Amino acid sequence: MVHEILKIEGLSAGYGPLRVLHEIDFSVNEGERIGLVGLNGHGKSTLMRSVMSLVGWQNGSIKIKGQEIGGARSTGAGRRTHAIVQMGVALTPQGDAIFPGMTVAQHLDCGAYSKIAWRERAKRRDAVMDIFPPLRKLETALVGTLSGGERRMVSVGRALMTEASLYLIDEPSLGLAPKISRSVLDALFSLPREGKAMVIAEQNVALLAGKVDRMVGMHAGRLRGDVGHVALS
Amino acid sequence: MSEMKKLYEIGNRPREVFLSPDGHRPVHKSRVPFSRRHWLKWRSQYNPRSLKLEKRLADKKPLWWLLSLGLLAVVTPFLSNSAITVASIFCMFAAINVLWTLIIGTAGIFSLATLAVVGVSGYAAAAFNVYLGVPWPFMFAIGCLTGLVAGGFLALPSTRLDGLYFALLTLGIVEICRVFVQQLKSLGATNGSINQVDSFIPSDWFLQREGLLLGFAGAFLLLLGALLMFKLVNSERLGMLLRTARDEEAFAEAIGIDYRRARLMVFMVSSAGLGIIGAFYAMYYRSISPSIFSLDQLLLLFAMIVIGGIGRADGAVIGTAIVVLIDKGLLDLGPIRILLVAAIMLLVTLLTNNGLVGARDQFRNFRNRKKSEARARRTEKGGEVMPEEATDMLDKQEIFYRRFNKRLRDELKQLITPELIEEHRAKPLGRHSDALSRVLNYFRRSEMPDKYAIMRQPENFNHYKIVALSGERGAPPRLVDDRLYESLDEAYHAVFLLRVNDLLES
Amino acid sequence: MTAVTLIHGLNLAAIYGLMAIGISILWSSVGMINMAHGATFAASGYAAWQVSLIAQPLINTWFGTGLDASLVMGATMVASGLVAGALFGGLIFMLAYLPIHEKANFAVRSLIVTLAINLATVQLLLFFFGPRQRALPKIFGFGRTEILGISVRNDQIGTIVATAILMLVVVIWLKRSRKGLEITAMMQNPEGAVLSGISVRWTALPVTMLTGALAGLAAILLSQTVFVSPTAGALPLIKGLTIALLGGLGSLPGAIMGAILIGFLEAIVGSISFLGQRYVLFSQFLFIITVLIIRPRGLGGLLDETRESRNV
Structure with a gap:
């Protein structure tokens, strides 16, 4: 029996009168790596943010390890997010939603904010530095002074510090040079799979090809490709 | 005429101020001396029902x-x-x-x-x-x-x-x-x-x-x-x-x-x-x-404009009226007066976005937001029409037709099974089961643009290709793909599969 | 500058610093100008006075009237001031943060709400205790001590030492602890903080309580020289605000530096015979205005700039 980490049923979400997601059904199993591909503005980020309860309004069932965190909500974006993080979901937001005035070490510690993780933050920091070796010598540098690629590493690294079983990585390659974005992705794929799952949203399909278990397309707020089709033959 | 009056008593119209001018005489508007402004903002318009000329007061604040x-x-x-x-x-x-x-x-x-x-x-x-x-x-x-x-x-x-x-x-x-x-x-x-x-x-x-x-x-x-x-x-x-x-x-x-x-x-x-x-x-x-x-006097004055609403003259006056009435009018209450003012200030700031005069707009915005959210949620129950689109559509029947169509398609999607496809493959024409005839009936009713058709190849009697009609007079149909079908039944079935695929993707 | 002036200046700097730091921390982490800081000050003073009335006979029966008793009394005063201030901070959180922190224009709104709280508290205190001034028991006694050949009043030493220790603790706590990191994170990027599992709503509570407790302590310390009255909070509030402004809102080192400057300015101007006490406020504000016109962000105001650069 495969263990379902995330199960979304009939999820709609949007901002004000705008509806971005239309009745999405989606599930992620333990150990899976899923690529969420689609063009800009078709709802990839909104899907991830609605899992974290960060969008304007949302409606529909979201279950994390069987525990319901969805429901209908039209105000209070971000109010429940910290609880969802503590249930084991880590999101790396698009771009660099990071703390410019902190050092790299402090910034990574933020990811280990939960009580259990806080105690072993030094060990975790070390593990993240192994994944992203360039960060090791920048430990005391201010994040605001880093280059784009290093910042992305810090941003992704913060998510990896979290005691999470589901990692949602939103556009890790956005705005990076191809070589750097490939190295960031390779670092992500080198992570162990046991008990953890990862969803990577990406515009550039070629970056994910052959590296993920499943590719789910997203178009105009609906999922494509994962749904059962009648084969034409 | 009394009938006409009843006809209009919906919406905001009963609360508007109207004049019915004589359309045969030129309109004379007096101006504020030494300026080009008019005293009141009258707007001429035609009543959409009776098509009579009328003058509406666009801004009722001067009256107040x-x-x-x-x-x-x-x-x-x-x-x-x-x-x-x-x-x-x-x-x-x-x-x-x-x-x-x-x-x-x-x-x-x-x-x-x-x-x-x-x-x-x-x-x-x-x-x-x-x-x-x-x-x-x-x-x-x-x-x-x-x-x-x-x-x-x-x-x-x-x-x-x-x-x-x-x-x-x-x-x-x-x-x-x-x-x-x-x-x-x-x-x-x-x-x-x-x-x-x-x-x-x-x-x-x-x-x-x-x-x-x-x-x-x-x-x-x-x-x-x-x-x-x-x-x-x-x-x-x-x-x-x-x-x-x-x-x-x-x-x-x-x-x-x-x-x-x-x-x-x-x-x-x-x-x-x-x-x-x-x-x-x-x-x-x-x-x-x-x-x-003194700081107290300043705070009292600040309370006035905060309660009324910052940025509007009517807010300043209304807020002053409230606070002065409490502070100077209810002298018997003693120090509780200031407490009352502070409580009002607290409530107004917590509940409204910009004082009492902004409350009306705030309520309207709130109602509109709730409405559009509810509309956005309703559309997921079947309609194909997005709420923004729906407000732009003049023919509201179109919205309901599309909503009906969506439900019909959802219904038909349930009917499509491998057995059904197999049944059609075996016998494209002739008597069909209930489910298949429903699906085929739906296909037959579809609109002309992009409707599939079978074209016999001119050089070879038994070779067929599938085309899609343009739906436009004079524009030729386009070829769907290059596949040649050897028999008519085979071509029928291919068209059927194409349509099933379209149906499932919609 | 004589040594007496120096000690006097340090004493004032300590009390102003406590107020200014509270205002500064609250602004930097929660984004709220707390105009009810003066109310916290006055309310804590009254709470301590009330506690002293109840505790005095008890302490006298248990500990007699010796050194023990005055030590216990001092501890009770400080504790009651801290607790009352923290509770009042909690109240400010409930009224001025929780209902409106997600709405637009939070900075101005919370300013208005805290002003209303200030107004209401002063009136309530007037209503219950009347306009009479009350004196708190002297926790450091009346004596004078010789330090390096200078005779200093005990309460001045007590105030300076207590404040210095407390400030050090607060600064270290903000820099090192998990809560401190949480507050820094929230101040720099609320969404990032939320994504790290930090609840923005509940992080504000310890901050408001901490700043309230600082104001409570300031009330106890200042009440060694000044009486407690319902309007006692107005001047410390205005001084605290302007010092926080001088230091650059949100900057801790700036606030401490500003407090020291203003404290010494007050002590020096007060000690010059032809200027005297009446020109103290005047000179302070002139100084602050001059500094602000030269450096609009205050002495150490870098925070706003980092915030802005993020928003671009």
Whole structure:
């Protein structure tokens, strides 16, 4: 029996009168790596943010390890997010939603904010530095002074510090040079799979090809490709 | 005709003001003297039902102003002496607040030193009168000049400092004024106040009914003047420039608006007005004391504009009315009055976005948001039409047709199984099962554009290709793919599969 | 500058610093100008006075009237001031943060709400206790001590030492602890903080309580020289605000530096005979205005700039 980490049923979400997601059904199993591909503005980020309860309004069932965190909500974006993080979901937001005035070490510690993780933050920091070796010598540098690629590493690294079983990585390659974005992705794929799952949203399909278990397309707020089709033959 | 009347009593129409002009005579609109403005905003329109010409009053606020100010002016002379005093104080504070609104709202300078300007000019005017013997009519001019100078000094740091920084700084300036006045050696005997100021109220009328009425008349004129000034500054060129610049300073600068200069202008002009009010204040009470600089007085004044709503003249006046009524009208309540004011201030700030006058818009926005959210949610129950699209569609039947179509498609999707496809493959024509005939019926009804058709290849009798019709007269059909089908049945089935695929993808 | 002036200046700097730091921390982490800081000050003073009335006979019966008793009394005073201040901070959180922190224009709104709280508290205190001034028991006694050949009042030493220790603790706590990191995170990027599992709503509570407790302590310390009255909070509030402004809102080192400057300015101007006490406020504000016109962000105001650069 495969263990379902995330199960979304009939999820709609949007901002004000705008509806971005239309009745999405989606599930992620333990150990899976899923690529969420689609063009800009078709709802990839909104899907991830609605899992974290960060969008304007949302409606529909979201279950994390069987525990319901969805429901209908039209105000209070971000109010429940910290609880969802503590249930084991880590999101790396698009771009660099990071703390410019902190050092790299402090910034990574933020990811280990939960009580259990806080105690072993030094060990975790070390593990993240192994994944992203360039960060090791920048430990005391201010994040605001880093280059784009290093910042992305810090941003992704913060998510990896979290005691999470589901990692949602939103556009890790956005705005990076191809070589750097490939190295960031390779670092992500080198992570162990046991008990953890990862969803990577990406515009550039070629970056994910052959590296993920499943590719789910997203178009105009609906999922494509994962749904059962009648084969034409 | 009575039928017609009933027809229209829905929506906002019953609450609108209409005139039905005679369409045969030219319309004459009178203008405000010395300007190109009209007194009221009448808009001509045709009634969409009866197609009759009618004139709608687009802005009903002037009527409300006329009504409330007229009522105040007419009723007050018949009230008791204490009520007249309350009304005069209301007029005076309302005038101050209207000008303050100009500073905070229009100019966007968060100054808390309004009362300080009033106080400083009041002191200057009173000092000139008492110590230099300047007759009272000149006190207004002295107050005005002092206000201008004080405003200039205050305005200097406003260009450098950010909003909140400046607000806190002005709080400090108020405190300086209070301490300075209290410690002036020449005023030591009277604890910092100047008494026996000459006034426009004759001294034997002072605190008599005639004097109070005269005082009220003066205060009322002051309020009218302040409102006129608000209108002149806020709705004319200066106000327009500043409204453009309020949120987008960089943008305003880029299109050539010197918003700093405009802000300073508004600040100086309002300060001059406040100076006149200061002179009036000293004359009205025939004295002026350091209590005008006290933090409590400032907070009370701030409560007035906060309760009414920052940035609008009607807000300033309504807020002043509420607070003055509680503070001066309910004197029996004792210190609970201030508590009441604080509670109202708290509630208004917690619940509304911009004071009491903003409550209506806030409610409408809230209702619209709820409506559109509900609409967005409803559409997921089957309709294909997005809410934004739905409001743009003139033919509302189209919305329902598409919603019906969506439900039908959802229904048909359930019917499609491998068995059904197998059944069609075996026998494309002839008697079919119930499910298959339903699906085929739906396919047959589909619209002409992009409808599939089978085309026999001209060179070979038994070769078929599938095309899609353009649905446009004169435009040829396009080839769907290059596959050749050897028999008609095979081509029928291919078309069927294409349509099933389209159905499932929709 | 004589040594007495120096000690006097340090004493004032300590008390102003406590107020200014509270205002500064609250602004930097929660984004709220707390105009009810003066109310916290006055309310804590009254709470301590009330506690002292109840505790005095108890302490006298248990510990007699010796050194023990005055030590216990001092501890009770400080504790009651801290607790009352923290509770009042909690109240400010409930009224001025929780209902409106997600709405537009939070900075101005919370300023208005805290002003209303200030107004209401002063009136309530007037209503229950009357305008009479009350004196708190002297927790450091009346004596004077010789330090390096200078005779100093005990309460001045007590105030300076207690404040210095407390400030050090607060600064270290903000820099090192998990809560401190949480507050820094929230101040720099609320969404990032939320994504790290930090609840923005509940992080504000310890901050408001901490700043309230600082104001409570300031009330106890200042009440060694000044009486407790309903309007006692107004001047410390205005001084605290302007010092926080001088230091650059949100900057801790700036606030401490500003407090020291203003404290010494007050002590020096007060000690010059031809200027005297009456020009103290005047000179302070002139100084602050001059500094602000030269440096609009205050002495150490870098925070706003980093915030802005993030928003671009």
